[in-house]
Amino acid sequence: MQINVAQLLKEPVGSKRSYRMDELAGENNENHVEGEVNLTRTNRGILVTSELTADIKGSCSRCLGPACVRTTLRFEDEYYPIIDISSGAPLKVEPDAFSIDNNHILDLDEAIRQDIVMATPTKLLCKTDCPGICPVCGQEFARGDCGHGNKPHDHRWDKLAELRKESRV
Ligand SMILES: [Zn+2]
Ligand SMILES: [Zn+2]
Numbered sequence: 001m002q003i004n005v006a007q008l009l010k011e012p013v014g015s016k017r018s019y020r021m022d023e024l025a026g027e028n029n030e031n032h033v034e035g036e037v038n039l040t041r042t043n044r045g046i047l048v049t050s051e052l053t054a055d056i057k058g059s060c061s062r063c064l065g066p067a068c069v070r071t072t073l074r075f076e077d078e079y080y081p082i083i084d085i086s087s088g089a090p091l092k093v094e095p096d097a098f099s100i101d102n103n104h105i106l107d108l109d110e111a112i113r114q115d116i117v118m119a120t121p122t123k124l125l126c127k128t129d130c131p132g133i134c135p136v137c138g139q140e141f142a143r144g145d146c147g148h149g150n151k152p153h154d155h156r157w158d159k160l161a162e163l164r165k166e167s168r169v
Contacts, residue, residue: 001025001037001112006104008041009085015041021052025109026116030057033073033112045080046106054116058124062132063140067124073115079106 001021008017022034035052052073060067080093081100093099100106131141139146 001108003037003039003106003108004104005039005046005100005106006085008039008046009081009100009104011041013041013043021050021108025112026054027113031055031116033116035073037108039106042078045078045100047078048075048106048108048111050075050108052112054112054119056116056120056124058120060126060130061123062130063126063142064133065126065130065140067126069121069124071119073112073119075108075111075115077111 001019001023003017003019005017008015017039019037019039020034021037023032025031025033032055033052035050037048037050037052040047040049050073052075054071054073055068056071057066057068059065077098079098079100081091081104082093083090083102085104098111133140134146134148136148137146
């Protein structure tokens with residue numbers, strides 16, 4: 001999401017704007033992100049506060065089918081203009097700070113992309129009780145017995161197994 005903040009930069013500290021976001025964002029634009037984005041003029045820049053809902057997509061770690069989880073991204077980031085809005089003079093901005101470009105565009109995409117990466121669980125599941133696939137033929141257990149004698153792994157005991165493993169060390 002890109003917002004032209006030229007007008008807001010000209011307003012006094014404390015001035016606010018709200019925007020409704022509903023678009024595809026993230027890596028490859030595959031995450032549907034929606035929610036409200038609030039901008040507040042600060043003495044050095046613009047504070048962005050936001051609570052967005054994002055769909056995170058990937059492969060189920062048990063059956064490798066498509067998986068999608070919904071997560072909440074919370075932002076509180078200050079963006080600094082790289083040029084002064086009234087004089088056009090260049091302003092000093094820390095290299096790792098979020099900046100507002102010389103066309104006064106505040107670009108939220110990078111922050112959203114980073115947050116989606118951080119919010120992505122290492123193990124996605126298509127559904128919490130996904131039974132997984134047969135390690136021999138790859139058939140989903142949900143589709144029935146493939147005849148290889150493999151039973152769906154009972155994930156309710158995973159935590160206990162992990163604890164046992166840890167206590168043995
Ligand atoms: Zn699955
Ligand atoms: Zn099988």
